[in-house]
Amino acid sequence: MRSGSVTVPRSEEDDFDRRSLHERIAADLRDDIMSGDLSPGANLPSTVQLKARFDASNATVQKALQLLKDERLVVGRAGAAVTVREHRQRTVRPAAYMAPAEPGEPYRWVTESSKGGAGARSELLEVAEVVPPADVAEALWLAPGGTALLRGQLLLIDDEPVELVTSYYPLDIAQDTAIAARRRIKGGTPALLADLGHPPRLTVDKVSARVPTQEQYRALQLPSDLPVLRTLRVVYSDGERPIEASVLVKAGHLNELRYEFTAD
Structure with missing residues (x-):
């Protein structure tokens, strides 16, 4: 058992893991x-060490390692040890992206993600008037069956997809503006919304872990x-x-969210 881990009591009733052994090995690693x-x-x-630790065959260990390679967590080369990939997990600080960009500056996500030399960019996927998901409709105070302006984009770092962003805007704010145009918005929508007389004042996040949908699986090139x-x-x-409601989806095993709070 590694230092700091917790031993969970077991019994015949709860000692039951439906996953195959190679999936369990990959989970622990x-x-x-x-x-x-x-x-x-x-x-x-x-x-050899992994075979002994998990009481597994060579083939099972290799299947576990392949899972981690497919997930872009480790790198394996012929004749060399399997190593943990550099920058295998991104720490995302949502507060750093909230303020509108300065005049002439790119979308703040691009600026923040490019720090350290990474090549960050966004790819516009879709602009359309749609009926949004129920939780988005509720957040935007839409009547049943009401529509909103959708802007969908894929965010990439060094040409790897890292986040699928689907943003929705009330039609009375977005229609006949650059939000409704099928092109990227210089400085991002926070700056544009401020220019339109709707400055962002408060942002509320609700975060959950989910099994990816088919669209998310394909767009983010997920391995499993x-x-x-x-x-x-x-x-x-x-x-x-409410002036904007966005659904942001990123791979759970490659990202962590960092929120900072001060004591009153």
Whole structure:
């Protein structure tokens, strides 16, 4: 047992894991990686060590390692040890993306994600008037069957898809503006909304872990049905009016969210 882990009491009734052995091995190693016990650049235990630790065959261990390679957590080269991939997990600070960009500056997500030399960009996927999901409709105060302006985009870092963003806007705000045009908005929508007289004042996030949908699976090029982090983000302006509701989806095993609070 690794340092700091908890031993969970077992019984015949609860000692039941439906996953195959290689999936269970991958799960334990994944946790070692994501918690930092196996840091970026570190070698994973050898096949011999893993066989002994998990009482598994060579083939089973290799299947477990392949899962981690497919998930972009580790790198394996012929004749060399399997190592933890550098920058295998991104720490996302939502508060850093909230304020509108300065005049002439790119979308704040691009600016923040490009720090450290990464090549960040966004790809516009869709602009359309749609009936949004129920939780989005409720957040935007829409009547049943009401429509909103959808802007869908894919965010990439070094050409790897990292986040699928689907944003919705009330039609009375978005129609006949750059929000409704099928092109990227310089500085991002927070700056445009402020220019339109709807400055962002409050942002509320609701975060959940979910099994990816087919669309999310394809767009993010996920290797398996590992959970994704889904954020429903609602932005309010003056008078507590909702002006934007976005669904942000990212791979759970490659991202963590960091929120900071101060004591009153």
